[in-house]
Amino acid sequence: MSGEKRGWFKGLVGFAFGGLVGFVGGLLFAPKPGRESREQLRAKAEELVETGRETYSSQRDKLQEVLDVGREAAAKRSDELRQKIDEIKVKIKEQTEKIGEEIKEKEAEEAGEEKAEKEESKPKGS
Secondary structure, three states, X not given: OXXXXXXXHHHHXXXXXXXXXXXXXXXXXXOOOHHHHHHHHHHHHHHHHHHHHHHHHHHHHHHHHHHHHHHHHHHHHHHHHHHHHHHHHHHHHHXXXXXXXXXXXXXXXXXXXXXXXXXXXXXOOO
């Protein structure tokens, strides 16, 4: 795909260059005096330079807009991901605390059972 784009662009550049060479050749071989041809050629060159500058400026502005939109989208997505990470951290902390409480309760139950077993195994007369 990338090769196709480069080929298309090269073809467009070649076409534009060929048109320019043809235009200049036509002016040079036209039945006008040299001074008029040179002035016309100079005017056309200035026009082409100005068109190039305008095109460059507009494309630069469009690119800047696209970059700005991309930055905004990336910042928004980054904020969303940070928020989700924070939510997950809170859930993990809650679950860890819950498991810790369950372990303490189970240990307390087991300790109570062991105490009861020891009391049962003691002779009643002592």
